[in-house]
Amino acid sequence: MGRYVIRRLLQMIPVFIGTTFLIFVMVYALGDPVAALFGDRAPDPATAAQIRKDLNLDKPLVTQYLLYMGKIFTGDFGTAFNGQSVTELMGTAFPITLRLTIVAIVIEMLVGVFLGVVSGLRRGGGVDTSVLVLTLVVISVPTFVSGSLLQYLLGVKWKVIDPAVSPEAPLNELIVPGIVLALISLAYVTRLTRTSVAENARADYIRTALAKGLPRRRIITRHLLRNSLIPVVTFLGADVGALMGGAIVTERIFNIQGVGFQLYQGTLRQNSPTVVGFVTILVIVFLIANLLVDLLYAVLDPRIRYA
Amino acid sequence: MRASPRVTRVVGATALALSLISCGGGGGSTSGGGAPNPSGIVSSSWTDPQNPLEPANTNEVQGGKVLNMIFRGLKQYDPRTAEAKNLVAQSITTSDQQNFTITLKSGWKFSDGTPVNSKSFVDAWNYGALLTNRQINAPFFSYIDGYAEVHPDSGSPKAQTMSGLQVVDDSTFTVKLTQKFTGFPVILGYAAFYPLPQAFYSDHAAWLKKPVGNGPYQVDSYTRGQGMKLVKWDGYNGPDKAKNGGVQLKVYTDNNTAYTDLQAGNLDVLDDIPASQLPNVKSDLGSRYINQPAGIFQSLSFPMYRSEWGSKDALKLRQGLSMAIDRAQITKSIFMDTRTPASDWTSPVLKEAGGYKQGVCGSPCTYDPKQAKKLIDEAGGLPGGKVTISSNVDTGSHRVWMDAVCNSINNAMGNDKACVVNPVSTFADFRKQVVAKQMNGMFRTGWQMDYPLIQDFLQPLYYTNASSNDSHYSNPNFDKLVNEANAESDVAKSVSTFQDAEKVLAQDFPVVPLWYQNGTAGYSKSVSNVALDPFSVPVYTGIEVSE
Numbered sequence: 001m002g003r004y005v006i007r008r009l010l011q012m013i014p015v016f017i018g019t020t021f022l023i024f025v026m027v028y029a030l031g032d033p034v035a036a037l038f039g040d041r042a043p044d045p046a047t048a049a050q051i052r053k054d055l056n057l058d059k060p061l062v063t064q065y066l067l068y069m070g071k072i073f074t075g076d077f078g079t080a081f082n083g084q085s086v087t088e089l090m091g092t093a094f095p096i097t098l099r100l101t102i103v104a105i106v107i108e109m110l111v112g113v114f115l116g117v118v119s120g121l122r123r124g125g126g127v128d129t130s131v132l133v134l135t136l137v138v139i140s141v142p143t144f145v146s147g148s149l150l151q152y153l154l155g156v157k158w159k160v161i162d163p164a165v166s167p168e169a170p171l172n173e174l175i176v177p178g179i180v181l182a183l184i185s186l187a188y189v190t191r192l193t194r195t196s197v198a199e200n201a202r203a204d205y206i207r208t209a210l211a212k213g214l215p216r217r218r219i220i221t222r223h224l225l226r227n228s229l230i231p232v233v234t235f236l237g238a239d240v241g242a243l244m245g246g247a248i249v250t251e252r253i254f255n256i257q258g259v260g261f262q263l264y265q266g267t268l269r270q271n272s273p274t275v276v277g278f279v280t281i282l283v284i285v286f287l288i289a290n291l292l293v294d295l296l297y298a299v300l301d302p303r304i305r306y307a
Numbered sequence: 308m309r310a311s312p313r314v315t316r317v318v319g320a321t322a323l324a325l326s327l328i329s330c331g332g333g334g335g336s337t338s339g340g341g342a343p344n345p346s347g348i349v350s351s352s353w354t355d356p357q358n359p360l361e362p363a364n365t366n367e368v369q370g371g372k373v374l375n376m377i378f379r380g381l382k383q384y385d386p387r388t389a390e391a392k393n394l395v396a397q398s399i400t401t402s403d404q405q406n407f408t409i410t411l412k413s414g415w416k417f418s419d420g421t422p423v424n425s426k427s428f429v430d431a432w433n434y435g436a437l438l439t440n441r442q443i444n445a446p447f448f449s450y451i452d453g454y455a456e457v458h459p460d461s462g463s464p465k466a467q468t469m470s471g472l473q474v475v476d477d478s479t480f481t482v483k484l485t486q487k488f489t490g491f492p493v494i495l496g497y498a499a500f501y502p503l504p505q506a507f508y509s510d511h512a513a514w515l516k517k518p519v520g521n522g523p524y525q526v527d528s529y530t531r532g533q534g535m536k537l538v539k540w541d542g543y544n545g546p547d548k549a550k551n552g553g554v555q556l557k558v559y560t561d562n563n564t565a566y567t568d569l570q571a572g573n574l575d576v577l578d579d580i581p582a583s584q585l586p587n588v589k590s591d592l593g594s595r596y597i598n599q600p601a602g603i604f605q606s607l608s609f610p611m612y613r614s615e616w617g618s619k620d621a622l623k624l625r626q627g628l629s630m631a632i633d634r635a636q637i638t639k640s641i642f643m644d645t646r647t648p649a650s651d652w653t654s655p656v657l658k659e660a661g662g663y664k665q666g667v668c669g670s671p672c673t674y675d676p677k678q679a680k681k682l683i684d685e686a687g688g689l690p691g692g693k694v695t696i697s698s699n700v701d702t703g704s705h706r707v708w709m710d711a712v713c714n715s716i717n718n719a720m721g722n723d724k725a726c727v728v729n730p731v732s733t734f735a736d737f738r739k740q741v742v743a744k745q746m747n748g749m750f751r752t753g754w755q756m757d758y759p760l761i762q763d764f765l766q767p768l769y770y771t772n773a774s775s776n777d778s779h780y781s782n783p784n785f786d787k788l789v790n791e792a793n794a795e796s797d798v799a800k801s802v803s804t805f806q807d808a809e810k811v812l813a814q815d816f817p818v819v820p821l822w823y824q825n826g827t828a829g830y831s832k833s834v835s836n837v838a839l840d841p842f843s844v845p846v847y848t849g850i851e852v853s854e
Contacts, residue, residue: 083359254564
């Protein structure tokens with residue numbers, strides 16, 4: 001097990017270098033960040049040259065990348081063009097997005113797994129059919145529709161919540177955005193759990209457990225659910241990464257100044273240090289989430305072993 | 308000042324907007340009720356400024372908003388008439404339009420207690436011009452003698468200060484320009500020319516965290532990316548003391564969210580109503596919606612560096628395309644009257660006296676599809692059978708109006724493939740292509756005035772090799788008239804010479820005037836007396852908060 005973890009960690013190094021380089025090249029290819037600084041006015045050539053020099057933008061791409069990576073290993077992610085350090089930006093953005101992600105994941109797990117189990121056990125019944133229809137609807141409604149709608153109804157019409165989340169983004173203000181963010185994944189979790197539960201419910205070991213006379217609750221939680229959760233855990237693991245970086249729509253609707261928004265703004269303003277820095281961290285989050293998922297398999301199913 | 312990439316502002320003064328402006332300054336509390344609370348805080352929408360908040364480094368509206376609250380310059384533009392009036396300056400005199408003597412009023416102070424004297428201005432301007440400080444507004448100082456030494460085109464600066472600036476005593480300094488420029492005093496109201504306290508240089512990092520100026524407000528706290536709290540500065544002795552206790556600027560990730568917050572009563576002032584809300588803004592806000600002219604001019608430029616578009620023979624082609632655009636219909640149905648069809652190359656905020664003149668463009672700006680097709684056919688048809696319109700489409704509603712313009716051209720040509728939109732994903736990429744002269748059809752150009760002077764609408768845009776001459780238009784006759792106008796001592800004559808230059812532009816037609824853009828804003832029931840200045844920035848000092 002220990003050796004397995006070490007091997008996986010070592011594998012992360014080439015993935016890490018490869019992704020950062022790709023992102024670096026892509027952001028570089030987007031356009032000229034210095035021209036964007038000047039807006040509709042053609043940049044004053046002398047000032048633009050000075051800015052390029054100060055930001056190392058006049059050097060070849062590979063040199064720029066090496067200089068950038070060299071700094072990253074000393075913990076310096078560079079400076080956003082507005083003069084703020086990227087580390088500082090991350091310090092405010094990541095905790096906010098992390099809170100949002102946790103809210104969303106918790107909702108997904110609790111509601112999704114519950115609905116999945118209920119409908120899986122009563123396959124073909126009324127509950128099952130309505131859950132299926134409901135998830136289909138949720139999957140087909142885009143996030144910006146559900147988000148804007150909930151925001152208008154709860155925020156403006158009924159005044160239950162404030163439409164915009166305050167800059168500090170405390171947990172209680174993140175519940176509605178969390179629900180919006182969770183909705184689509186929630187539908188997938190429900191469907192995955194339902195199929196998995198429905199299949200396993202007819203497995204031999206469940207019949208054995210039933211024959212032993214075990215209480216129904218115990219059969220469902222200890223035997224059925226535990227075996228049915230493997231695909232769900234895989235999905236959730238990948239989802240953590242996706243939610244951390246892909247919450248752009250939700251974050252913009254609810255005024256959450258998290259990772260998605262910073263990435264969006266960084267891309268718009270061609271701010272390569274911001275984009276590369278944030279994506280680098282996201283890559284690490286993804287890699288670690290995946291490792292944790294793989295380790296969880298062994299916990300859920302003792303037959304899976306890692307050497 | 309460039310038009311911000313998020314161009315969602317307005318034109319077409321409605322009677323409503325006019326009535327709102329005309330009550331500016333009066334104490335008429337129109338909504339909310341209750342006596343105004345002089346210590347009430349106004350919350351207002353904001354987006355993070357693109358560059359550090361230094362006067363010579365800010366050329367967009369959001370940073371300009373703050374500078375406009377914490378600084379006061381030699382001149383100030385009247386929020387209603389755009390007239391430049393002496394503020395910190397006692398007098399600005401010249402006998403030859405090239406050497407200016409500026410004297411300051413006594414008693415002006417920065418909010419840290421230090422006095423505003425000649426040195427505050429001279430040092431600030433020298434800082435702004437020096438190449439190694441890489442201030443993006445540096446070219447504004449290029450009128451001043453000695454600029455070439457502190458800001459050479461290549462290499463390092465040969466001097467640290469401009470020889471054209473001389474401090475005479477605490478309240479007097481002289482400015483020598485490189486050439487005659489009658490309008491020079493008017494540009495001194497622009498942010499780049501604000502004075503700076505010594506603290507700016509002695510502890511720059513601390514100053515950036517909490518800028519200190521000489522305006523009616525002072526910065527209480529500033530969290531980058533989240534917001535800024537400004538409070539009324541009691542030591543301010545200028546004529547426009549704040550009628551409220553302060554302003555809370557809140558950063559919004561999306562203007563639509565700010566709009567929702569305004570509806571829910573959590574936000575007092577939202578400038579720049581998002582385009583998607585324009586159809587319903589009147590029913591949502593009623594009389595709390597402002598839509599008034601701003602100094603923003605939108606146009607389509609031709610790449611004059613390409614012979615198929617820039618040659619003499621292509622003149623009819625350019626005019627024909629302009630004539631094929633149904634401006635009135637587009638401004639009405641797409642922009643909901645937040646733009647007004649343009650008929651010259653300036654802006655109505657200049658007023659007639661300032662050089663705005665309806666109809667300079669003449670027939671090419673009047674929609675006439677039949678005549679348009681005739682002109683284009685006479686010029687040999689569209690080059691390659693089609694024309695593209697390029698713009699970034701990441702912000703604003705550029706895609707929508709460009710499609711409409713194309714449809715209008717296609718209808719006129721009777722060919723639904725005559726005009727195609729060439730969307731460029733980001734503003735930065737679009738600018739890169741424009742600067743690199745890679746345009747091969749019409750492309751979007753926008754101009755937000757820096758100061759209310761007809762010179763600002765013509766010289767930076769159409770003078771040979773000027774900083775924002777994206778079409779690379781060049782006509783010696785135009786240049787000559789601009790030079791003459793700048794050297795003219797009589798202001799009215801100077802303006803009319805600029806108008807002569809504009810007529811040259813109308814004959815050559817390198818740029819299609821589209822529309823004048825308005826400023827839009829909405830406000831909540833708890834504030835009153837909200838107005839926009841000609842730069843479409845809310846006049847914060849006049850806002851009253853009801854209890």
